[in-house]
Amino acid sequence: MARLPVRLLARLAAIATAITLLLGAVPVRAEMLTLRYGQAYSAARSIFSLPVTIAKNAGFFAREELDVQLLQPIPGGADNQITALHNDSVDVTHVATPFLIRAALGGSDAVAIAAEFNNPIYSAIAKPEIAGIADLKGKIVGMADEYGTISLSIRKLFALHGLQRGEFGVRVIEGTSARLACLRRGDCDAVVLGQPQDLTAVAQGYRLIGASTEAVGELLYTVTAVRRSWADAHKETLVRYVRALASAFAFIRDGSNRDQVVRTVMQSTNSSEEIARATLALFFEPERGVLPKQGEIDRHGLEQVIAMMGEAGTLKPPLPSADRFIDVQYLQAAGVGWAKSPAVPLP
Numbered sequence: 001m002a003r004l005p006v007r008l009l010a011r012l013a014a015i016a017t018a019i020t021l022l023l024g025a026v027p028v029r030a031e032m033l034t035l036r037y038g039q040a041y042s043a044a045r046s047i048f049s050l051p052v053t054i055a056k057n058a059g060f061f062a063r064e065e066l067d068v069q070l071l072q073p074i075p076g077g078a079d080n081q082i083t084a085l086h087n088d089s090v091d092v093t094h095v096a097t098p099f100l101i102r103a104a105l106g107g108s109d110a111v112a113i114a115a116e117f118n119n120p121i122y123s124a125i126a127k128p129e130i131a132g133i134a135d136l137k138g139k140i141v142g143m144a145d146e147y148g149t150i151s152l153s154i155r156k157l158f159a160l161h162g163l164q165r166g167e168f169g170v171r172v173i174e175g176t177s178a179r180l181a182c183l184r185r186g187d188c189d190a191v192v193l194g195q196p197q198d199l200t201a202v203a204q205g206y207r208l209i210g211a212s213t214e215a216v217g218e219l220l221y222t223v224t225a226v227r228r229s230w231a232d233a234h235k236e237t238l239v240r241y242v243r244a245l246a247s248a249f250a251f252i253r254d255g256s257n258r259d260q261v262v263r264t265v266m267q268s269t270n271s272s273e274e275i276a277r278a279t280l281a282l283f284f285e286p287e288r289g290v291l292p293k294q295g296e297i298d299r300h301g302l303e304q305v306i307a308m309m310g311e312a313g314t315l316k317p318p319l320p321s322a323d324r325f326i327d328v329q330y331l332q333a334a335g336v337g338w339a340k341s342p343a344v345p346l347p
Helices: 007-026 049-059 077-088 099-103 149-159 174-187 199-204 228-233 235-253 255-268 273-284 299-310 327-331
Strands: 033-038 065-071 090-094 112-118 123-126 138-143 169-174 190-193 207-211 223-227
Touching: 033 077, 033 235, 049 065, 049 090, 049 112, 049 235, 049 255, 065 235, 077 090, 077 099, 077 223, 090 112, 099 112, 099 149, 099 223, 099 299, 112 228, 112 235, 112 327, 123 149, 123 174, 123 199, 138 149, 138 174, 149 190, 149 207, 149 299, 169 235, 174 190, 174 199, 190 199, 199 207, 199 273, 223 228, 223 235, 228 235, 235 255, 235 327, 255 273
Parallel strands: 033 065, 033 090, 138 169, 138 190
Antiparallel strands: 090 223, 112 223, 123 190, 123 207
16 A cells, blocks of 8 residues: 655644544533432422522523432422432432421431522411401411421411410411412411412402511521432532522522513412512512522521420420531532522523
């Protein structure tokens, strides 16, 4: 076979080198990882699904090469979310902090890796003829799980107004929408509602007689939880999840994205545009600290929850340290501060 001229060989070698350098400069796509995220049925249809829904719909999970599947385990009440981690129904779960604390003290290795909601504003909404909290004596109030933050804070609110445990009847109803239905049917004289259902009820003529924030200051309401044993084997997955969640919080807080966030609230909660906008205004105009800035965990807010559980008798002294229930390594690895840090820049 005839030899190629030296000059041609040199040119081919230069082209090959350039192609090699060019290929080396192209970033290698990260492996697509799957994450099964558990939600209670009621949470999925409330404002509390907003951070994860935005992360998915706005493409932040996809940007992190993360395929997040939003699942509703059965049974899927608030007190069963940690159970879903242990029976391998989900990998991570949305859960209110009292249920995480109770599970961990009961032997679970579940731990919070990011905050989802900090300071919820829960409203006591009553029939129009009920003028105030004192008028609920002898009446039926639709409340959430007795051991959850919602009920603990509302009982503190009632006590501030002179209404004590045992002076009113309680109907435990899972989910804001179901409690509103009880009020509309007339089976409840008052109910505890979150947004946007409380705003909808007031617009329909029901009476706002108090809010949880009158009785309780800062607290850590809901978190993303995972089993430590699963987390140790899937660190990269969790770091990507936390980064995407941080971007979702920044997106929600950016006023230029308000229309898109409003549409998401409307779709998730089946509310009107007016009510969806009023909900976001309640959170941010002025800033009320309802949402984290990046998913950072407020240790003081978790201590507040532990103290509330102690006051209610659901935890016995000595009260545990908040550090027992949190693991901030994934926030740190994602470059997210873990206590009241500034928001990350939008992509």
